[in-house]
Amino acid sequence: MTITITQPKPVSFAAPVAGLAGAFAGLLVGTAHDNSLLGLVIGFVLTAALAFVWLSVFRKERIARWVTFIASGTMGYLLADAMGAVIGLGFGWLIGWFIFWLGEGRYRAKLPPYTTGQQVFYHFAFRVLCGMIFFFLITPIVVVMPLSFNAQDFFTFTPEMLRLDPAGYSLKHYKDFFTNDDWQQAMWNSISIAPVATLLSVGFGTLAAIGLSDEHVPFRRAIMTILISPMIVPLIISAAGMYFFYSRLGLQGTYWGVVLAHAALGIPFVIITVTATLVGFDRSLTRAAANMGANPLTTFFRVQMPLILPGVISGGLFAFITSFDEVVVVLFVGSAGQKTLPWQMFTGLREQISPTILAVATILVVISIMLLTTVELLRRRSERLRGLTPG
Amino acid sequence: MKLTTTLMASTALTVAAVSAHAQDMADSLTLVSWGGAYQESQMKAYVEPYIADNPGVSVTWDESSAEAVAKLRAMDEAGNLTWDLVDVTAADAMRLCDEGLAMEVDHDEILAPAPDGTSASDDFGDMIVSDCFIPQIAYSYTFGYRNDVAEWNGQVPTEICDVFDLETFPGKRSLEKRPHNNMEWALMCDGVARDEIYDALETEEGRNRALAKLDTIKDEVVWWSSGADTPQLLADKEVVFGSTYNGRLFSLIAEQNQPVEMMWDSQAYDIDGWIIPAGLEDDKLARVLDFLYFATDTQRLADQAKYISYGPARKSSAPLVGEHAELGIDMAPHMPTSPENSVNAFVMNFEWWADYRDDLDAKFQSWLAN
Numbered sequence: 001m002t003i004t005i006t007q008p009k010p011v012s013f014a015a016p017v018a019g020l021a022g023a024f025a026g027l028l029v030g031t032a033h034d035n036s037l038l039g040l041v042i043g044f045v046l047t048a049a050l051a052f053v054w055l056s057v058f059r060k061e062r063i064a065r066w067v068t069f070i071a072s073g074t075m076g077y078l079l080a081d082a083m084g085a086v087i088g089l090g091f092g093w094l095i096g097w098f099i100f101w102l103g104e105g106r107y108r109a110k111l112p113p114y115t116t117g118q119q120v121f122y123h124f125a126f127r128v129l130c131g132m133i134f135f136f137l138i139t140p141i142v143v144v145m146p147l148s149f150n151a152q153d154f155f156t157f158t159p160e161m162l163r164l165d166p167a168g169y170s171l172k173h174y175k176d177f178f179t180n181d182d183w184q185q186a187m188w189n190s191i192s193i194a195p196v197a198t199l200l201s202v203g204f205g206t207l208a209a210i211g212l213s214d215e216h217v218p219f220r221r222a223i224m225t226i227l228i229s230p231m232i233v234p235l236i237i238s239a240a241g242m243y244f245f246y247s248r249l250g251l252q253g254t255y256w257g258v259v260l261a262h263a264a265l266g267i268p269f270v271i272i273t274v275t276a277t278l279v280g281f282d283r284s285l286t287r288a289a290a291n292m293g294a295n296p297l298t299t300f301f302r303v304q305m306p307l308i309l310p311g312v313i314s315g316g317l318f319a320f321i322t323s324f325d326e327v328v329v330v331l332f333v334g335s336a337g338q339k340t341l342p343w344q345m346f347t348g349l350r351e352q353i354s355p356t357i358l359a360v361a362t363i364l365v366v367i368s369i370m371l372l373t374t375v376e377l378l379r380r381r382s383e384r385l386r387g388l389t390p391g
Numbered sequence: 392m393k394l395t396t397t398l399m400a401s402t403a404l405t406v407a408a409v410s411a412h413a414q415d416m417a418d419s420l421t422l423v424s425w426g427g428a429y430q431e432s433q434m435k436a437y438v439e440p441y442i443a444d445n446p447g448v449s450v451t452w453d454e455s456s457a458e459a460v461a462k463l464r465a466m467d468e469a470g471n472l473t474w475d476l477v478d479v480t481a482a483d484a485m486r487l488c489d490e491g492l493a494m495e496v497d498h499d500e501i502l503a504p505a506p507d508g509t510s511a512s513d514d515f516g517d518m519i520v521s522d523c524f525i526p527q528i529a530y531s532y533t534f535g536y537r538n539d540v541a542e543w544n545g546q547v548p549t550e551i552c553d554v555f556d557l558e559t560f561p562g563k564r565s566l567e568k569r570p571h572n573n574m575e576w577a578l579m580c581d582g583v584a585r586d587e588i589y590d591a592l593e594t595e596e597g598r599n600r601a602l603a604k605l606d607t608i609k610d611e612v613v614w615w616s617s618g619a620d621t622p623q624l625l626a627d628k629e630v631v632f633g634s635t636y637n638g639r640l641f642s643l644i645a646e647q648n649q650p651v652e653m654m655w656d657s658q659a660y661d662i663d664g665w666i667i668p669a670g671l672e673d674d675k676l677a678r679v680l681d682f683l684y685f686a687t688d689t690q691r692l693a694d695q696a697k698y699i700s701y702g703p704a705r706k707s708s709a710p711l712v713g714e715h716a717e718l719g720i721d722m723a724p725h726m727p728t729s730p731e732n733s734v735n736a737f738v739m740n741f742e743w744w745a746d747y748r749d750d751l752d753a754k755f756q757s758w759l760a761n
Contacts, residue, residue, distance in 0.1 A: 336421050
């Protein structure tokens with residue numbers, strides 16, 4: 001949606017700015033070749049010169065962008081084979097677009113015509129900052145994914161992988177995960193522990209939150225603090241305490257011991273999310289329901305529960321992930337028979353650095369994404385059905 | 392009629408005897424080991440065959456040998472023993488034995504004699520370093536280096552002091568994040584005679600001297616804490632030179648085909664074996680003893696050497712060591728105990744380390760932090 005008529009900008013502005021972007025890319029390439037400064041300078045000069053040529057000498061956007069795309073890809077190929085070519089092509093496309101975006105003044109198209117230069121700058125500086133934050137959050141997760149297809153048994157990008165040679169890739173670590181008894185056992189343990197722990201957390205947490213939202217409960221602040229303490233106390237302290245306590249009860253090293261421990265860790269998340277949704281809950285609705293002859297149980301399930309359900313579900317998700325990701329407490333409270341996936345990954349990382357861990361991590365990330373997407377879609381659907389948002 | 396009765400009675404007795412025998416033994420076994428290629432070799436050499444012979448038995452592994460001492464202490468305090476058989480180093484076995492956390496055993500009574508009738512205690516010989524310790528393998532801490540380092544100008548390290556020679560062999564090294572072996576190697580390369588090393592380490596002066604020698608390469612050292620670290624670092628070119636267990640280097644070189652070579656000079660021997668935690672219930676103990684008798688006999692220990700290049704602890708196993716189970720290469724030249732490899736080996740004094748470990752650990756860790 002264009003709201004401002006764009007007009008070409010002077011080259012003296014566009015070329016240096018494009019040069020800065022090139023300098024950043026040059027810095028990355030230079031660092032990989034042990035000379036950051038040289039890379040920075042070359043990147044700046046090359047990109048600025050390119051921008052100058054395209055914008056003041058040869059202003060034919062379509063052709064210019066294709067030339068940039070292919071030239072950059074070739075340069076990448078010369079520097080670092082097939083992988084370099086892929087990165088080079090990506091960079092070429094981006095920088096070609098960037099030069100003309102700047103040169104034609106298209107960056108102003110979606111901003112109101114009255115914005116000052118400084119405001120435009122802040123607008124884009126903010127976007128760049130946000131982009132960088134996402135980059136730092138996502139990169140560590142993304143980088144393990146290609147490594148999990150490594151044909152070797154190390155956490156290393158081999159030369160074959162960088163050349164995009166199919167021989168450098170394999171599914172053997174995925175195969176190992178699905179055929180190795182240790183991993184399968186760990187997966188079934190995780191799958192059998194997490195849902196039960198979640199169910200307990202959600203049940204107890206929701207009830208506690210509802211009870212504590214009633215102003216007539218004595219010492220509610222103190223009780224609340226105690227209930228959410230597992231979230232505040234360092235995990236290793238809880239774990240050591242649970243170890244000795246559960247040992248006395250004969251729960252240490254049993255399935256139910258781990259389930260109970262994980263439920264205790266999950267309850268605070270449920271309490272906090274449900275309490276938050278209860279703030280917006282109108283208590284007169286329960287009185288109205290009672291007035292119409294519903295007993296407290298019916299009131300709860302037919303009136304209160306549907307309204308606080310989003311809080312319950314997100315609390316349950318947190319509780320599930322707490323149990324599914326937890327390694328400290330299970331190392332203490334569980335015995336080898338309750339080895340969960342995080343435990344297996346932990347020992348795997350320590351005793352045998354195998355990319356099977358990365359394959360498992362990739363699978364878990366994919367499952368998490370699917371789970372969150374499903375919940376979000378369900379939530380939207382139910383909101384649409386209830387008429388809360390226009391469908 | 393009478394015959395039938397007798398037959399029936401004897402059958403009943405046999406059945407009763409068999410089931411009584413089965414009832415005596417627990418049918419689950421929790422083994423504690425080191426994970427990785429070593430645990431795999433135990434699995435293949437004797438755990439899988441044992442399960443094949445005793446189909447009802449289930450085995451659970453716990454890869455916790457590295458913290459076995461701490462965990463056994465915690466289990467003892469909590470009065471809740473969840474392990475049945477624990478694989479530990481000789482020095483840890485001594486500590487556990489001293490603290491009463493491991494069971495003392497009579498080796499001749501619970502272990503199989505050699506095929507020629509030699510008693511178990513003679514067959515294991517010096518390897519039995521403690522009354523609680525049932526030796527399995529001799530391994531060594533040794534060095535591996537990358538053979539494609541351009542800066543070395545075609546030279547390769549041949550002796551232990553090359554680790555400290557940053558001029559000829561520049562590049563990062565990996566050393567274990569614990570004092571043992573590092574201190575000895577440092578003193579060795581600082582001119583202390585081999586038989587005086589442990590005397591020197593008992594004095595404050597000797598300890599400082601060892602650390603001063605390590606100071607000369609400290610900036611170039613990546614410290615490892617698990618056996619898998621050095622192979623990963625070498626494969627990744629993060630280091631060019633590093634110490635680890637010889638079996639890990641064998642698998643890096645022979646099984647993973649990495650451009651790495653062994654440097655056997657001044658390899659430090661150590662022994663690894665089982666201990667039975669003290670206080671097992673009778674049925675568990677019966678199962679553990681049954682398993683141990685099988686898993687430590689001459690053939691089984693020789694079989695283990697088909698999967699990993701660690702020397703079997705029994706003398707009678709040595710001639711049976713054959714070829715690698717999958718690669719088909721002769722394993723004998725890859726054993727730390729083979730004549731060529733052991734030319735300049737030194738035997739780590741684990742008795743000394745059992746006594747001094749806590750002191751030196753503290754000193755070493757504070758040196759690391761500075």
